[in-house]
């Protein structure tokens with residue numbers, strides 16, 4: 001029997017996302033055969049600890065028996081059905097459950113199949129709402145600087161990471177950027193634990209200038225993920241909610257990365273006790289099993305679309321896989337596990353251990369500027385100099401070098417520039433925490449040496 005060279009076959013035909021394909025000459029694709037818990041196993045039986053939850057979506061471990069069971073059962077009953085006029089039990093149950101667990105006031109759920117789409121939908125909904133309620137001058141959007149909301153054109157426009165947006169600038173929407181909180185390099189020299197969000201002044205200025213022509217402001221609540229796991233205080237969200245009310249601007253909370261206990265609470269908005277007008281969820285929603293996303297919104301917004309067909313007020317946005325039954329069955333299984341409370345209790349109990357361990361191992365390294373954490377998410381920012389907080393030399397790909405070394409040692413990290421982070425499935429145990437922190441430290445120190453630091 002001829003032996004297949006999977007890596008070669010891959011490179012013959014595939015174009016991987018978020019990759020410079022030339023890098024694969026040096027680091028060929030890792031072909032994964034099976035997975036269990038936080039472990040990935042490749043075709044040579046090598047194990048990798050997945051402490052980034054495979055792009056932040058795997059919530060409860062790979063091949064979770066309860067989710068797999070629900071998916072198998074659903075596949076034998078109903079795999080898909082057109083979602084206009086038709087419905088099915090799993091999605092009805094899911095919407096009902098979501099109305100119970102999401103922040104109060106979110107009563108209607110419109111499903112799609114990926115996070116970026118849900119962002120587009122939330123933006124279109126907000127715009128259309130104001131068009132249909134007589135506030136036709138509200139046509140613009142605001143978003144925080146350095147945000148990330150996905151990579152379709154509107155979502156990309158709302159985002160602000162040069163890495164993804166720069167080349168497309170000529171074809172992007174003109175979205176007003178509010179200077180995001182930057183607690184590590186706070187321009188007011190305050191501490192995120194006890195500041196008054198002095199930095200909110202930029203937001204106030206933008207609202208003063210543009211509030212009347214704005215339909216919505218998009219934010220990643222508490223945690224700007226792609227920006228390097230930047231964490232900011234809940235107070236900022238409270239202030240934002242207030243100013244949105246004042247100027248009649250919708251608050252769109254992008255909880256795609258932060259939802260489902262990633263920050264220690266069900267949703268990041270819960271930390272500030274606020275309800276957004278529109279909330280986007282995806283990633284953890286199906287435990288990383290099936291592509292599914294939802295926009296959660298209020299009856300007030302929903303009602304602005306509710307009229308005779310001839311008035312043309314319906315929300316005519318659709319995706320073929322909207323409300324897919326397989327996705328819904330996985331999401332129901334996820335919610336059932338979360339509801340039992342055992343997993344979230346363990347995660348919240350181990351979170352302080354994980355954070356102390358990382359602080360202990362990393363803070364004494366002279367090039368570590370900050371260790372920050374929320375829930376099980378921990379980020380370590382490396383700098384050239386602790387005092388000036390100057391970034392490392394970007395020509396040397398620090399994160400990528402650490403990434404390659406960690407892979408060799410069986411840990412899947414995926415640093416964001418100079419920031420090494422962990423965002424593991426909620427089921428991670430102490431032993432795995434010890435192991436991945438040890439490997440990450442070894443790899444970081446080796447890489448710093450190569451950099452001559």
Ligand SMILES: *Cc1c(COP(=O)(O)O)cnc(C)c1O
Nearest residue numbers: 114115116148149150254256257
């Ligand atoms: C991943 C992510 C998105 C985009 O979701 P996709 O499913 O990849 O399109 C949007 N916003 C945030 C905060 C994300 O982390």
